[in-house]
Amino acid sequence: MIAPSFASRPRESCGVLGIYAPGTNVARLTFFGLYALQHRGQESAGIATSDGSRSYLHRGNGLVSHVFNEDHLKILQGHLAIGHNRYSTTGASRLRNSQPYLVETALGPLGVAHNGNLTNAAVLRRELLYGGVGLISSSDTEVISQMLAGAGGETWRERIGVLMDLAEGAYSLTILTRDAVYGVRDPWGFRPLCVGRLNDHGWVLASESSALATIGATFLREVRPGEVIRLDHTGMTAWQGVDPKSDRSLCVFEYIYFARPDSLLEGRSVHQVRRRLGERLAQEHPVDADMVIGVPDSATAHAIGYANQAGIPFGEVLIKNRYIGRTFIQPDDRLRRRGVALKFNPLPDLEGRGKRIIMVDDSIVRGNTSRAIVDLVRQAGAAEVHMRVASPPIRHPCFMGVDMSTHEELIAARMEVGEVASHIGADSLQYLSVEGLLEAVEAEKGGYCLACFTGEYPVPAVAAIGKDMFESW
């Protein structure tokens, strides 16, 4: 468990990877690819490989660097691999829920790594159970694996088609079979997935282009909504597994917060979009001030954009502890009152003394961190603190895999903007408009899931997914 105050940003579940590289042992490359996707999930990591006849799997809890050692890489033989980083959206970390999921099937071994959330998982799960399949975990990934194992069809291509006909919601998958790696993206395109070339003979599928860059692969293109990519000895083959939905719906939070700034999304630099978000925010909500700061490190680019646009100097007042690790040790009451001081420290008040400060954050979910940060900035001597948020108020829960699933936890669902401002103790608070957001993304029209801002869900919202019916390890 992280100390409470450390976990107040929207959290996403998972990064996926797939590699086909004949003549190579790909486990090492997969390791470094997962290393580059570590920001998408720190709960558990895993790699499954195939050497064309047998399959191998290693998974564990913790960071990629913690889960794997050289002995594990030696076991992970083969030239095909999929990998996964997971952020648990449940409280406990259960090895049983970690990925990839690897099963034997009538068509041979099958491995699945999944980023997203099926909105009809409960229905699919019930169908499997009543179809006579016992399930060992509460994960969508096991549901997907057993659906593929039990789907009609003599080929994996057919079975993937069946899956895509039935599954609803967000899924970017990499799939390992005996002799091929597949990439599958849901027809709405909620979660990113792209493909690259690895020197002359290999290909790589990854959640983000930055993972390609890290392992020396060249970005080719994104996988299209509803598309399936197969990588095998015939090269790369692509087809529409299911028609793309008319309301294409990339999660806009990938731009705002999730993706690495050095990733390319839809041909755009995530870093540049973040600067434009800040610029646009400055246009919509200017305020007279002496300094612009960002909440480190995620809002730095947004803050630089705001500062440049506003012509107000960019500065630093909050310092982030670089070496913070997970601890189960709780602060006592006095320390608790000091709140986030463990994660952020204000510069001595020489820095901010008497200044009017604009503090830019990328988003506000629950509001507790914001409150503590405003307090820290005041401790640093600020005369005024104006909070500017580079995304609209989050008023609706997400059912597509982002860890904000109830109205209650969303401060903007419970309070007006003015109330939020006084709750967090800011002199003023303004959010970017939805229009501003889309303009900054340079989206011509639609194409994004904005449900958490607007309440308009691309797929019908479903009953809350039941908790585990059993606890195991």
Next chain:
Amino acid sequence: MIAPSFASRPRESCGVLGIYAPGTNVARLTFFGLYALQHRGQESAGIATSDGSRSYLHRGNGLVSHVFNEDHLKILQGHLAIGHNRYSTTGASRLRNSQPYLVETALGPLGVAHNGNLTNAAVLRRELLYGGVGLISSSDTEVISQMLAGAGGETWRERIGVLMDLAEGAYSLTILTRDAVYGVRDPWGFRPLCVGRLNDHGWVLASESSALATIGATFLREVRPGEVIRLDHTGMTAWQGVDPKSDRSLCVFEYIYFARPDSLLEGRSVHQVRRRLGERLAQEHPVDADMVIGVPDSATAHAIGYANQAGIPFGEVLIKNRYIGRTFIQPDDRLRRRGVALKFNPLPDLEGRGKRIIMVDDSIVRGNTSRAIVDLVRQAGAAEVHMRVASPPIRHPCFMGVDMSTHEELIAARMEVGEVASHIGADSLQYLSVEGLLEAVEAEKGGYCLACFTGEYPVPAVAAIGKDMFESW
């Protein structure tokens, strides 16, 4: 891995336990029950419980005392439990293969703990795969669980019936559902299973009666071949799940070696049977000598029986290192030549000097330990070493779950008795006859699996079961 010389006795896979005790947290009791069954498997251990609505599982590699701590017991809520000790018959220890196996099904949670080996597992496995179920392990227990999950029938009773109609070979099972614990024994009765009363309200199922005694339960009776026992709020209910086979086939090695001497089997004291095996051996194969010794600790009772019958003093020449633990450190060449000295030490030659010694062992599988032990006894100064084995020559592999599955590894399948004697360096070697064995057991006629001695298998021997198609952790 144990140093090679430490593993040359027939090894069996698994002890099972099941407890229903309303108003109690049964995890602790299950822990101590498994503790008492530790001799049946040291590879991994696990407990699954149910509190009537949710189920809980904890498993791990190693001894029961290593796998569980107080925190685990706290998690394992409920008044119903099953437990398992496992001896891996595969080389590697894989957590994935550990038991109990717990799945969610259309009828709620299902846990299975298994002692035995299905002879038609490959066929059943294939049927599941082609029926569309993906399998994560190579264990029979997953096969049994998925068969129960997918069997027709609205009740567990019906489904267990379906399983018993299809499964062939050895299986003593304890099964956990939301509100009941079941005990199931195959129609041949290969492996033992008994039931006892726990004070006024509870019942216990266990592989051996000694586990009942350890936790303070009173032995009621053995579960009959083909019988099913259900323990729930209505008390204990029993029925024949399938007719018992006419050729009842308890594994006779339970008497010779596997079971704890303080267990009761078929109303007989295992300890007393072992003494009678020694007595009978003395009648069949007397030899003039000064002292009778047993290979410690497993052949002590057999040797005392031999000594008493022969009127030759019982003595000790070999001492077993009581604190031996698993080590991966290999002896170097010199130490290797000294062989089993790490496990056994001879008493100084004052003890055996110039004596003619009868050394009684319970059985010989591969012969390498015997050779080293004979050598140690000579080091202790023995003038003659006469080996007497309290069971017949093992000439045929076992397909019912004992770890001796190929002819090649069985020394008596490759050599005549005389050759074995000179191979192990004994002055003489004699085995108990099959008739003598049955008489010592006081078996009136038949009723036992003697396949490893006679080659007459109660169920058709099947093709060797394939290795894992994947390696995982």
Next chain:
Amino acid sequence: MIAPSFASRPRESCGVLGIYAPGTNVARLTFFGLYALQHRGQESAGIATSDGSRSYLHRGNGLVSHVFNEDHLKILQGHLAIGHNRYSTTGASRLRNSQPYLVETALGPLGVAHNGNLTNAAVLRRELLYGGVGLISSSDTEVISQMLAGAGGETWRERIGVLMDLAEGAYSLTILTRDAVYGVRDPWGFRPLCVGRLNDHGWVLASESSALATIGATFLREVRPGEVIRLDHTGMTAWQGVDPKSDRSLCVFEYIYFARPDSLLEGRSVHQVRRRLGERLAQEHPVDADMVIGVPDSATAHAIGYANQAGIPFGEVLIKNRYIGRTFIQPDDRLRRRGVALKFNPLPDLEGRGKRIIMVDDSIVRGNTSRAIVDLVRQAGAAEVHMRVASPPIRHPCFMGVDMSTHEELIAARMEVGEVASHIGADSLQYLSVEGLLEAVEAEKGGYCLACFTGEYPVPAVAAIGKDMFESW
């Protein structure tokens, strides 16, 4: 922590080993030597080596097999080594207190492994502290090491002499320097120490001869009280470091319980002495009965001796759980009432039903185990239980390293024999006399420490040793 009922025998602290074997890496040999001495201490283990210029150390908590792996042996370079098994007499296991202790000194590296207890440790400790040395642990071994480091004298021989002049109480030491291994035994000879030949060029020092046998060394002789042995490139050199005390005082419990039965002590087989103890006990305290049993495993030889002498059949009623491991899990109240059933199980009452049973134990310290065992034997159906103890009543605490240091914990110090009998629930109870003990040992006259029986201490008893002044890890 072991469950309380598992720890009621006198416990001794430590086995020591020393090897000099030019041209060999001795770490592996030392490992297997410690393996053979495991019965003398299971708390921690360690090995220190020297390659003639540098020294190396690895220590850890737990069994030898747990503490060392191949990587550790690779680090432990060199042809000189000392090793140590430790039984903590304090409640907590502290790595800081584990041995060998290795320090740099003006004469180069110095390693010390110690079996025994200094009776004037508090005085020596104070002298070191006031002499300006800071001490990191509460162990005598650190005291000995710092005394050697600070003693006058240009050679280790001189310094060891100084140490022996000052130290009082029990100490069998192995000492490692840059280019030699020393064996040192206190002038009373409280604890055993012997030396053997390892093929042509090497020598081995060990607490017991059985360790020599295990690693293929030939027993030469025991180290004499007050003697020092040096093993180096000049071969084996021996001298009296200090005159032997007139009242030679080998701890007689080595014969009764501590030593391995396959060890030779003073030319006598420990196993044979134990049989004679039983024989003599039968002569002193006969009783009409049907069966003689021993408390397994430590009193088996004593019981066989009793049975042979009395002409009453030797049998088994109690079975010891062979796979017991350390557990922190406590039995609940009901299980606690069942007491030692976790360690011992009685055979079913078929075995002992209606019989009059003589139960032989090697010794009684606190009495709680005895009480529980008598109860178990009654559960097995015994009509009468006559307890016979193969050593005299323990009425006085030990200050020479055996874990029974207060009068309060000794049942025979608080109660008359008749009271003890009814406390443990036996129909009768008799102890061996001191004379009988000495006769069984074949001691002509004196030569043994019998202080726990007689209260006559070879060295003056001292104030209880202070607890640690600090706790660390």
Next chain:
Amino acid sequence: MIAPSFASRPRESCGVLGIYAPGTNVARLTFFGLYALQHRGQESAGIATSDGSRSYLHRGNGLVSHVFNEDHLKILQGHLAIGHNRYSTTGASRLRNSQPYLVETALGPLGVAHNGNLTNAAVLRRELLYGGVGLISSSDTEVISQMLAGAGGETWRERIGVLMDLAEGAYSLTILTRDAVYGVRDPWGFRPLCVGRLNDHGWVLASESSALATIGATFLREVRPGEVIRLDHTGMTAWQGVDPKSDRSLCVFEYIYFARPDSLLEGRSVHQVRRRLGERLAQEHPVDADMVIGVPDSATAHAIGYANQAGIPFGEVLIKNRYIGRTFIQPDDRLRRRGVALKFNPLPDLEGRGKRIIMVDDSIVRGNTSRAIVDLVRQAGAAEVHMRVASPPIRHPCFMGVDMSTHEELIAARMEVGEVASHIGADSLQYLSVEGLLEAVEAEKGGYCLACFTGEYPVPAVAAIGKDMFESW
């Protein structure tokens, strides 16, 4: 081990902490204080406490958050504590070398935590050895502890005086005794140390003021060179333990790199000094360019200063992987060629395409990281890369505890600036002058150790300290 490219910045050894807070359990507060000093050492961490009579210690390898759990805090009783974070300057991490070091002495328990390096450690060590003290480690801290244990003087005050008379080099110490905590700073003041007030009754000593802020203490003042601070029930007492040296010598790298930006040093904000270093660098070495970037995260402030001064926009091209953990897995050859891509990724070339970029770094030690980073910036499309370093060339090894102890490893000691430029592939390379450095620090005149730049050592450089004479764990 960290992958080679991850370790190319000057590294310092250690942060120290001391707390006196009557009526409180200070272990938790100490934990969070160490948490705030984590940047000063990640190799091991430890806390020693005293409750006025007994002392307690827990130490371990790894981050503070890894070393301690709630159970450890419970053991660490008392209202006095010292703590330590260590960066090993040796290759291996040895628990034996971890701190604090706790010993029993004639004056009671003594704990020592040390930041710095004694330049005459070899001499002091020899004196201890020849004085008859055995040493278990190669650490200066043990030397200091044994000197204090053996120093003349009836009080700790006297003994600390003796130590300060003899010790040469860098030492900022916190010392724990039974009833007081001391802070000691060497007479040159090489390493920082400050003291703060903890609400009404307590005091805190810490390497940096940011640790005070984190745990809610108020900064009082710095400990003066040669000064000793005692915290006990009489409050805070201060005296000169030894006269300050005329050539006061704070390590200037504390400003450049080591200290947290939110710390105050000599009344100056470290963050502001870093900005001024950048401003001054821009004045000394202007160049025509389109964008200024900093090597994240350590040179961000310097780069912002440069950008503001030069009137060139500040931007980002390199992104640092925020979740990097220690891994033993080595990149294969292809990945190795890609070098630091695992730690830094360039933004896609949209960002830097065709731009002339000024890259500001805080310092260059070995040059290998610089080379890789320049390459990454070129991959991002930069037309020109001008390297500007906010400190002078490092040409001389440090003997005061910074991990750059040989000329060979210092690129500026082997090459002229022009050669370095072409070695790292930069279009131009300029370093800040020593004068510029001092001006940015606002040092009036002298007062700083600049030895690594100038070769003028405040204390005589000594022979390299020998390697360990033994290896242990």
